[in-house]
Amino acid sequence: MDTTGPPQGKPRRRGANRLIKPAIFLAALLPFAFLAWDAAKGDLGANPIEEVEHRTGRWALYFLLITLAVSPIRRLGGWNAVIRLRRMLGLFAFFYATLHVSAFIGLDMFFDWGDIVADVIERPWITIGMLSWLLLVPLAITSTKGWIRRLGGRRWNLLHRLAYVAASGGTIHYYLAVKQDVSRPVLFGAILVLLLGVRIAWRFADAMKAR
């Protein structure tokens, strides 16, 4: 279990909680299942590669935002058990982000490394998107209990603040990618600002209290 959070929920709630995690695991796989299903049926529309990129990219961002919502939910709702879901949700964000990057490299660009490197270097939105994904890699690697122990809670927590940067980068990437209708990336950005804003506010409030 997560060693960084406060104490777990009371033992008598564990039974129900044990069901929540696998249920959310399966639910988090649904977007992938739908994607695979639609792909198998040829139902991805006229531009299937673009559709794969759009869907996986959107779900990567959804899961990043959901993951970042865990701590505020715990604090606001007092639902401590939710923290046990955080790592899994974060890994799903990484899963969809990796599918997204793979679709770009393997489907869209078809391993044309010259063009891929050129795009990553020359196109700021691709640069930002790729960097955001790269930031998630060490977070996924160090998500195990062993790595938490090895790094120690304090350093581990510090490292995993990269999630804030990755989510911000991913949202900016989305904003820069759309042609004109920025309503959705702006909505994502607003949610992100809220999620990061409450952290800053709480940190400030706690500091005041501590004095």
Place this chain on the structure above:
Amino acid sequence: MKPRATARGFVAMSVCGGTILASRPYYSVRPTGANMLIRRPPDILSSEITDEALYVSRRRFIELAGGIGATIAAGGALTTLAGCVNGEAASSSEEEQGVEDKLTPYEDVTTYNNFYEFGTGKAEPARNARAFRTRPWTVRIDGLVAKPADYHLEDFLRPHTAEERVYRLRCVEGWSMVIPWLGIPLKDVLARAEPLPSAKYVEMTTLLDPAQMPGQRSRILPWPYVEGLRMDEAMHPLSILATGLYGKELPNQNGAPLRLVVPWKYGFKSVKSIVRFRLTEAEPPTTWNVVAPNEYGFYANVNPTVDHPRWSQARERRIGEFRRRETLMFNGYADQVARLYTGLDLRRYF
């Protein structure tokens, strides 16, 4: 009637020995005006769409009968020589590069659309434009013309002959299609209004009707959508006003009842559901150019050497194909249109 094969098309046909010529029935056509003859125009070479002479499309003359609302179509045949490759071009490298031009399936042409009046998603126009009323429809021609007028669409189209034109369509976003349009030359329409010598540009405007066009209720773009061409571009024989595609009446999501098609320019120039032509002396302000002048120019000629600020224009994904293909200068119509731009800095006037 025999298809009028060009020299190039003939080579391709003879290489294939005529055995791969596939015939398929023509679609029924509901005429948009009174008796219209649909024919393949003599000034359009098949080489315009068969860059490497791998594809030949031939259609017979079709005579349409019937008045408004009638769905009578006389016979005709589309002979498609798709996948016919000569020995030289059959090499796998060229096949992989996808130098072949095949018609994009009707399903894709009519479900993957940029028509922000009906939503910004590609599939939205097909859903949201279903109830769009394209009759009655009035078209205005005014500005610097000797004969400004308001026409009922039927009267507007009546003097003209609908022709089939198979054109590549290259979107500024990096995808492309090959579409068999039905349309009338824009030059004939403009000539009928008798442009004054002072007319240098033609401005074309989409219908403004937020009640019918849900996209116009949000301010994604300044409505109505406006596009424009220089007069010499508008008078070019490749510029057409489309009234149909695949032998059928133009679907609403594709810009019914009347849309521009200028195949050497990015798709956003081809304004849809046109209600007004205005001839002007000054360059008209065009929608995407007004919204993002650093990204979308007035000219918007397809040019693989001038990138969009955010993405490369060197390649494109042909809808239905896996690998991206090289984008051609002027979308492959350089032979026909390059002379319009001699002396023009295409990097500056992108």
